[in-house]
Amino acid sequence: MTSGPALDAPPAEPKPATPAPVPRRRRAPIRARLRRDWPMLVMVLPGVLLLFVFHYLPMLGNVVAFQDYNPYLGDSPLRALLESPWVGLGNFQVLFADPAFWDAVWNTLSITAFQLVFFFPLPIALALVLNSVLSRRLRGFVQTVVYLPHFFSWVLVVTFFVQMLGGAGLLSQELRQAGITPPEIMTNPDTFLVLVTAEAVWKDLGWGTIVFLAALSTIDTHLYEASAVDGAGRWRRTWHITLPGLRPVIVLLLILRLGDALSVGFEQFLLQRDAVGRQAAEVLDTFVYHQSIATGDYGFGAAAGLFKAVVGLVLILVANRLAHAFGENGVYSRS
Amino acid sequence: MTTPASASVNRRTFLNLVGLGVAAAGTGGLLAGCGEKATQGGATQNLDKLAGLVPEHRPLALNIKPDVLSTRPVPDGYTTFPSALTDAITDQPGAGGQPIRAMTPVWGPAPPSGAKNAYLVAVNAELGTPVEFSVQDGMTYADKLGAVLGARDVPDLLCVPDWEVEKLPRFSDAVNALFEDLTPYLQGGNVAGYPMLATLPTGAWRNACWNDRLMAIPNPTDGPFPLALFYRKDLLDKLSLTYPRTIDELFEVGKQVTDPGKGVWAFDDIFQMVQMFHKAPGSKEGWRLRADGTPEHKYETPEFRQAVEFMIKVYRAGMVHPDLMASKGADAKQLLQGGKILFKQDGLGMWQPMQAEQQQVTKGFSVQPVPVFSATGGDPLVWGDDDPISYTFVKKGLGKARVEEILRVINWCSAPFGTEEFQLREFGAEGTHHRRAGGGPVKTELGFSEIQNQYFFISGRTPVLQPTPQTPTFVKEALAYSNAMVRFMEKDPWDGLKFEMPARFKAQVVPITDKITDILRGRRPIADLDVVVKEWRSSGGDEARELLGTALSDAGR
Numbered sequence: 001m002t003s004g005p006a007l008d009a010p011p012a013e014p015k016p017a018t019p020a021p022v023p024r025r026r027r028a029p030i031r032a033r034l035r036r037d038w039p040m041l042v043m044v045l046p047g048v049l050l051l052f053v054f055h056y057l058p059m060l061g062n063v064v065a066f067q068d069y070n071p072y073l074g075d076s077p078l079r080a081l082l083e084s085p086w087v088g089l090g091n092f093q094v095l096f097a098d099p100a101f102w103d104a105v106w107n108t109l110s111i112t113a114f115q116l117v118f119f120f121p122l123p124i125a126l127a128l129v130l131n132s133v134l135s136r137r138l139r140g141f142v143q144t145v146v147y148l149p150h151f152f153s154w155v156l157v158v159t160f161f162v163q164m165l166g167g168a169g170l171l172s173q174e175l176r177q178a179g180i181t182p183p184e185i186m187t188n189p190d191t192f193l194v195l196v197t198a199e200a201v202w203k204d205l206g207w208g209t210i211v212f213l214a215a216l217s218t219i220d221t222h223l224y225e226a227s228a229v230d231g232a233g234r235w236r237r238t239w240h241i242t243l244p245g246l247r248p249v250i251v252l253l254l255i256l257r258l259g260d261a262l263s264v265g266f267e268q269f270l271l272q273r274d275a276v277g278r279q280a281a282e283v284l285d286t287f288v289y290h291q292s293i294a295t296g297d298y299g300f301g302a303a304a305g306l307f308k309a310v311v312g313l314v315l316i317l318v319a320n321r322l323a324h325a326f327g328e329n330g331v332y333s334r335s
Numbered sequence: 336m337t338t339p340a341s342a343s344v345n346r347r348t349f350l351n352l353v354g355l356g357v358a359a360a361g362t363g364g365l366l367a368g369c370g371e372k373a374t375q376g377g378a379t380q381n382l383d384k385l386a387g388l389v390p391e392h393r394p395l396a397l398n399i400k401p402d403v404l405s406t407r408p409v410p411d412g413y414t415t416f417p418s419a420l421t422d423a424i425t426d427q428p429g430a431g432g433q434p435i436r437a438m439t440p441v442w443g444p445a446p447p448s449g450a451k452n453a454y455l456v457a458v459n460a461e462l463g464t465p466v467e468f469s470v471q472d473g474m475t476y477a478d479k480l481g482a483v484l485g486a487r488d489v490p491d492l493l494c495v496p497d498w499e500v501e502k503l504p505r506f507s508d509a510v511n512a513l514f515e516d517l518t519p520y521l522q523g524g525n526v527a528g529y530p531m532l533a534t535l536p537t538g539a540w541r542n543a544c545w546n547d548r549l550m551a552i553p554n555p556t557d558g559p560f561p562l563a564l565f566y567r568k569d570l571l572d573k574l575s576l577t578y579p580r581t582i583d584e585l586f587e588v589g590k591q592v593t594d595p596g597k598g599v600w601a602f603d604d605i606f607q608m609v610q611m612f613h614k615a616p617g618s619k620e621g622w623r624l625r626a627d628g629t630p631e632h633k634y635e636t637p638e639f640r641q642a643v644e645f646m647i648k649v650y651r652a653g654m655v656h657p658d659l660m661a662s663k664g665a666d667a668k669q670l671l672q673g674g675k676i677l678f679k680q681d682g683l684g685m686w687q688p689m690q691a692e693q694q695q696v697t698k699g700f701s702v703q704p705v706p707v708f709s710a711t712g713g714d715p716l717v718w719g720d721d722d723p724i725s726y727t728f729v730k731k732g733l734g735k736a737r738v739e740e741i742l743r744v745i746n747w748c749s750a751p752f753g754t755e756e757f758q759l760r761e762f763g764a765e766g767t768h769h770r771r772a773g774g775g776p777v778k779t780e781l782g783f784s785e786i787q788n789q790y791f792f793i794s795g796r797t798p799v800l801q802p803t804p805q806t807p808t809f810v811k812e813a814l815a816y817s818n819a820m821v822r823f824m825e826k827d828p829w830d831g832l833k834f835e836m837p838a839r840f841k842a843q844v845v846p847i848t849d850k851i852t853d854i855l856r857g858r859r860p861i862a863d864l865d866v867v868v869k870e871w872r873s874s875g876g877d878e879a880r881e882l883l884g885t886a887l888s889d890a891g892r
Contacts, residue, residue, distance in 0.1 A: 167657020296504025
């Protein structure tokens with residue numbers, strides 16, 4: 001982790017929008033604040049409870065990363081947790097000494113990097129295009145069509161690609177009819193990166209536009225009108241009004257994506273593993289599945305999961321700090 | 336009785352798909368330092384020593400005679416239903432207690448549950464104490480089992496298919512912690528209270544022992560062969576071709592039928608069958624003894640290497656359907672049914688249901704197994720074992736009276752072919768789930784949707800091949816094949832020994848399989864096979880060899 005807390009980066013520029021009219025920094029006593037804020041607190045309570053039960057409580061289970069965890073020790077699952085032998089950093093040592101693990105990490109990171117460049121900007125572009133379509137009916141239709149693949153399972157998406165681009169698929173059959181030997185698209189490890197990205201784009205491009213469309217709808221239309229009056233053309237308006245309006249959302253999603261850098265999906269890779277081989281298709285999640293879940297070595301899997309979480313956390317903190325440095329709000333900021 | 340057969344014989348394909356294994360790889364010397372990693376060493380159980388634990392075998396005198404007698408472990412067959420059924424159990428088994436919760440696998444669409452399922456209602460009425468099923472997808476059953484066992488939250492009755500056992504880590508520990516020891520209830524003469532259970536073969540009971548105690552009710556196998564190579568006879572006939580009898584003929588016929596322009600390829604992934612044709616060993620998932628008596632894994636044999644070389648040729652010649660090469664989600668059965676592939680490796684359980692269904696779709700549809708041949712001369716070698724299909728475990732700590740009630744329920748469900756209980760369990764209520772036609776019950780549509788082997792998977796019975804009115808020639812054809820093949824069934828040097836392989840051995844199964852797949856598909860040269868085998872040896876293979884070797888000398892063989 002980085003040496004200092006990353007949270008205290010000062011905002012690069014004072015915000016003119018909030019002129020800070022409150023001169024007194026002293027806070028009201030807690031009872032007064034409770035009386036004032038209790039409806040808000042009640043409203044967040046269910047969410048906090050859910051977080052507690054399904055996120056914070058299970059986090060305690062991370063302790064098995066330091067154990068040779070055997071779920072069948074003692075009389076109850078809790079006893080098993082207490083009685084499993086402590087191995088310190090043993091699981092991590094095995095993990096870090098395993099070249100297959102680093103292969104998986106490398107594959108995962110290259111897929112993330114590739115998709116950051118070739119996938120991440122696409123929903124923004126599509127959202128801009130959609131936003132410029134004036135016919136509501138046409139827009140609704142296009143939106144429905146591009147959202148749909150998001151709800152398909154990976155088995156279906158991969159099958160669709162196989163049927164289109166596979167050796168027995170539409171493209172290959174057409175090429176054969178024309179007397180051309182069809183290229184190997186689905187089984188070529190060298191282009192696998194492009195293939196999985198294409199699949200991901202097809203599946204989630206439309207879905208990814210939702211947030212951007214929502215952000216676009218919040219941009220004040222008066223700004224466009226005013227700039228049009230001032231003689232700004234379409235590109236100028238996009239550059240000076242639309243994109244700055246989207247910037248906070250783009251930065252937010254970018255940071256969140258970075259935090260997820262070590263998750264690139266699971267089923268998609270499991271399904272195509274034999275097609276291109278483990279060298280190309282092994283990602284961190286499939287590695288953990290084969291070496292931990294399928295083998296019941298939960299301690300080992302928890303260690304890999306913890307590694308993933310720590311890397312994700314560091315990336316989020318660093319990215320957030322960078323965002324602050326560029327004057328963005330980022331995922332959160334100090335009040 | 337369709338799914339269980341396919342279940343029992345599908346195990347190797349299934350293992351192939353999902354990958355099996357247990358516990359992490361400890362990398363020995365690299366572990367020094369501030370932490371240590373415990374490694375599990377594996378375990379052996381000598382089932383011969385358990386003779387005292389198992390129930391006395393007492394066959395049931397029934398007034399029926401099989402039409403086809405078989406060589407064990409192939410079951411006998413019946414081509415007609417018996418005219419009169421025996422009422423084998425007169426007392427109601429249940430004492431009207433709490434419903435018995437059970438978890439069982441199903442392949443295909445899940446049947447309705449509880450009161451919405453007239454079949455369950457009918458059988459539960461007979462039982463006196465209702466059984467409530469939680470039916471889970473058979474393809475992902477191991478995942479569900481892992482979760483249920485790991486959380487120590489098991490139902491009263493849990494079905495564990497035999498081919499899932501080796502995927503379940505620390506399974507002996509789980510059995511010990513979670514399930515009732517049935518030894519005192521069923522040992523020796525104690526089984527007398529459960530006469531149907533007493534009919535089960537002793538070999539099956541021995542396999543139901545863990546930690547040297549009798550821990551489960553076995554569901555004896557109805558077919559010892561894990562795999563066969565099926566072909567579309569109707570389509571080969573149309574091309575005036577016949578099934579291959581040598582390995583060269585297999586390649587030749589594959590070449591002749593492959594026609595990418597028409598969207599037709601010869602094979603699915605037939606590697607397991609190719610190994611069998613080359614006589615690679617299959618005992619205990621791939622072991623045999625060398626001349627000097629030490630265990631040898633198939634990876635180390637020249638036979639396996641030959642099989643790999645042949646399979647590389649098959650892949651290189653483009654005879655395997657591209658869909659199957661591109662995604663694990665592709666459905667090879669569908670391709671065979673649609674005539675897009677002509678050969679498919681699968682369990683024998685695929686045969687009858689596919690024939691029955693597809694002959695209504697495609698006129699003249701005929702699927703048949705290729706008799707196993709030897710690629711290298713001499714007698715062929717056929718993989719097989721008589722391990723049970725599944726085991727039924729009873730939750731620990733339910734109390735003596737309740738366990739006895741549950742065992743009586745299982746006993747009812749275990750009544751064999753020829754009894755009224757079997758008829759109800761298998762075909763449901765007359766008029767609702769089946770009609771009588773042509774001397775036997777014919778399932779209605781409701782029967783097909785509601786009866787999905789629910790009770791079959793919480794019990795066991797002396798297996799038979801029962802008549803299949805839709806496919807009248809099936810029983811004879813299937814038993815002709817099986818009885819011809821059983822002569823060549825591989826002798827398992829470790830017969831009667833049950834193993835839990837060392838953790839490191841299990842952890843390397845998927846990585847090594849991946850590497851061999853790379854070689855088969857031409858991503859790595861064949862020369863790398865030696866390297867891969869060396870890796871396999873050092874990453875757990877030699878440990879497993881030692882376990883198997885020691886087990887034999889301990890058993891005095």
